[in-house]
Amino acid sequence: MAAFLIRRLLHSVFVVLAITLVIFVLVRMTGDPVSIMFQAGEPTKEAITELRKNLGLDEPVYVQFGLYLKDMFTGNFGTSFRTGESVIDMMNEKMGATLLLAFGGMFVALLIAIPVGIISAVYRGSVADFFGRIFSLLGISFPNFWLGIMLIIIFAVKLGWFPASGYEGLEYLVLPSVALGLILSGILARLVRSSMLEVMNQQYINTARSKGIKEWLVIIKHGLRNALIPTVTFIGLQFGTLLGGTVIIEQVFSWPGIGRMLIDAISQRDFPVIQGSVIILSFLMIFVNLLVDLSYGFIDPRIRQGGGKSE
């Protein structure tokens, strides 16, 4: 187990370094941040050169990279070109809102996917199953930008049930969570359905039934609980997709999270913010993946022993 963990950790360090290099070089190929910084002024060439020097952008890229790496190992991800605020502080400030939205989306997805998946599996081939599968297909096919706007028009403008945008209280979480969750629920419902089908054919389900336990108890207690194992790991792996999805949803619903911060930073070529947030997000993804891998090991000892090969 220790060897597995060490190997995975070394692997993670390598991935982070690779991501840092790639994002550092790529972001510098996208244009000059200084000329973009003058939207409200009309600067001379001298002013542009001077500001570039003050931001350290006149150094060769490899020197900039060296300095950045050095700082990064002391936990310093630089400061924003625009506000002078440290990237770590900015991430800290926004992470809560983004995680709240991601978990809200996940909650909605589970709330829909589990019953739909169960019903589809239990009444396999029925009308309910048919509609369940159509629903999954719709969920997967909707672009989340469009879905978000539709939700706003229907539930905020026409019906007036929920606020359209912003972040003041829990009711503001409903529409963006639904927009995010509906899309994921399609894939999840399919997964729950197929896992349930597999589980319900197992010997121990028949054993439970033969003991005279009520059918719904068999489904929930014996069926669902076992069917949830692949679902939980899937959710772990989908976490990245979910964080990615929040970028668009945050923009549509004016949600003050990392996604919007990143979009702003990209359009303004705020290099430190783009680099820092991508690197920190990748840390997070690597960590979640590591947790998922470790949880496999807890659930199924065979994976733990063959860990090296499974990579």
Place this chain on the structure above:
Amino acid sequence: MKKKVGITTCSALLLLAAALGGCSGKSADTSTQANPQSKTEAQAPAKNELTLGVNGDPHSWDPIDTFLLDWSTVATSVFEGLVERTTDLKIQPGLAESWEFKDDKTLQFKLRKGVTFHNGEPFNAEAVKFTFDRLLGEEGKKGPQQANYASIDRVEVVDEFTVNMILKEKDPVLLTKLAGYGGVIVPPKYYKEKGDEYFNTHPVGTGPFKMDSYEKDNKVVLVKNESYWKQGQPKLEKVTFRFIPEATTRLAEMQTGAIDIMKKVEISQTESIKGMSDLELMQVGSPTVYSIRFNTSMKPVDNVKVREAIAYAIDADLIIETLLGGYGKRVNSFQSDMSFGYDPNLPLRNYDPEKAKQLLAEAGVKEGTELDLFLPGTDATFKEVAQAIEMQLGQVGLKVKLNLVDASTFTSDLIPKGKAGHMYRNGWGGWTLDFDNTAYLMYHKGEFWNPDFYDEKVEELLKTERSTFDQEKRMAAFKELNQRLYELVPDVPLYQTINLWAVNKRVKGFQPPTDERIDLREASVE
């Protein structure tokens, strides 16, 4: 097995709880003040309170760090400069009651007495000196605003309410700039005590409203400055600016009544607004002008006849009428009709495809010659304009290839390096409302955004215009400059944009600003 599933579920729940817990803590941190009552207020707008939906959060309120129009939208209510501009763009006294040039390089300001900053600190000559020391010193170096005030050498205190601004060189547009961004006056004591970072999120000025709370990317709440120096102003008790980047979402908030004023209405949204009885669509001219700019060093557009032919082949009136829904204005030079230096008597090149064909034949340009047109991919409106131009140029035998590129790469990389093809979209704001900056930066040899155009006569006229404060002499130079540029056709001016605003009819006394700087001193609600 059971136990293991239990562990996984528990850790998932723990993670969720941690996230929710961390979240509520963080959201409290981001706001300068907890604001539990705001929800009910959004639903039932109280008297004398106004909510505006604007597109962007400037992220830093420090006037010398900013370079965004989004800053001015809100911060105009918080900070003030020595001079200000009226809605019809005339310079009028602000924190300075009067000013005069003692000599060519000394500009003396008499300051307004009895003005205090929001924290109670007095406004005086020291504050003015501090503001400019900071702007022109080390602090200002880190931001883009210093460059706008390069002509100022230093500020000297004469007495408590008099300052001298000592100039390095003549600067005919300095006063216009002082009514602009970086030169607004900041409180020295507050700044020194609280530090730079705190000031970024908790700005203090002398303006009609003071900042009550600020939640990044969400909203900023301003409240009335009770001791504002202008009698009877402001009329509103409270103003909330909400940052809503998507125009569709802003319109939805307008329809639900959650916001009273919407900035940046898109042309496609005008019909929905006109269809709602409680909303009013307001339009205001903007200094932003769009043109097709040529790379004058590239064949065949290095030939002035070809450039002239293209100017005749584009039907700008039709573009404005159909694609812009009439919300645009023809211009004869690359500046808006609001800027000093605009000559209304300069002719327009009206659509004349026959003349275009004739000029192309004279220049020896063959039918089917291919030309590149670059534009930023994010500009949906201009994409349609470019398609119309593609078609119109096609009718005179030119084959246009549209290249949609990333907006930032386009302005920061392709244009300055002369890599934006034969022609590209050029958009310009001209914030000083004086042709000086635009003309200089666009046509003076070696400027960042002018990689190829050069003309000796143009250089000479630019020099003349810059060397005097005499507005008549300057205007004469601009007239000649406009004429010269008209002949050389470095660009085809297409239109001056019109900004659209949606306003709830319960709002009174609101005038949409031409420069996005919202002045709410006279505004009130019914």
